[in-house]
Amino acid sequence: MATHRLKILEKEPVTYNVNRFRIEKPAGYQFTPGQATELSFLRSGWEEEKRPFSFTSLPSDDYLEFTIKSYESHQGVTKRLGEAQIGEEVEIGDPWGTISFKGEGVFIAGGAGITPFISIFRDLREKNEIGRSKLIFANNTNDDIILFEELKSILGHKFINIIAEQKDTAYDVGTIDKEYLKENVSTFENQYFYVCGPPKFMKKVTDSLGELGVNSSSLVLESL
Structure with a gap:
């Protein structure tokens, strides 16, 4: 599986515990709406802690977007991401998942x-x-x-x-x-x-x- 090391371009609150992250998009990277990827936050000690997150951007966008809820009671990846700053890096893998639009x-x-x-x-x-x-x-x-x-x-x-x-x-x-x-x-x-x-x-x-x-x-x- 290919991996991609990417910078956080934007971080914006959506609710009191949910943030929207826009990150760099690798050249040629493609996904289907509904799919996800494994993401890790490249802060010291967290590089190997991979978690699945769904893409919330469109395949045609020139960035990748994730809308992520931070669980403050858990000392885990989502809490660390809630603390992330623009310019820090994440790593993602290939897209995967079986949720896609089949019909109305x-x-x-x-x-x-x-x-x-x-x-x-x-x-x-x-x-x-x-x-x-x-x-x-x-x-x-x-x-x-x-x-x-x-x-x-x-x-x-x-x-x-x-x-x-x-x-x-x-x-x-x-x-x-x-x-x-x-x-x-x-x-x-x-x-x-x-x-x-x-x-x-x-x-x-x-x-x-x-x-x-x-x-x-x-x-x-x-x-x-």
Whole structure:
């Protein structure tokens, strides 16, 4: 696998614990919206700590972008990246991943699980191919919603938010379960279901979709 040592060009906060990083793009580097790569932060002692992150830029952009949530309670790579400065270096490998756009459908994301969908939605907007696709996005609080304004501009009323831990939210309150899916999805046939999020979230959502009659061939998930 090829590796590339690249400088951080821009760092911008997206939420209170999420940053957008734009880094150099190697000549000829190509990926498909939805794919990821392994990235390590080239600060002393962290060079071998590789973690998977999804590209959130478009393949046509002249930079690579990652939208990364920093977990302050973990003394790990994401916390170090939250401290990173412009000009510091990261190392990435080849692109990989099985999440890609197969056709119109329902995208279901939990927290930072939105990241592989960002490039997909940006690409569909560029092509004017959003069509009937919709997004159901689960978070703990309003402040956790990543790129709310952009996703709203892309999807309009097809952008549904559900909040688990904030009672005064203007959005739906609770978690995504079988009943919630029945209320917010018009049909469970002849469309794809794209699901990404923490493991427990993934299991709950995919089990619920299975109970609602969704065939495994209609599920687009990351293969681990």
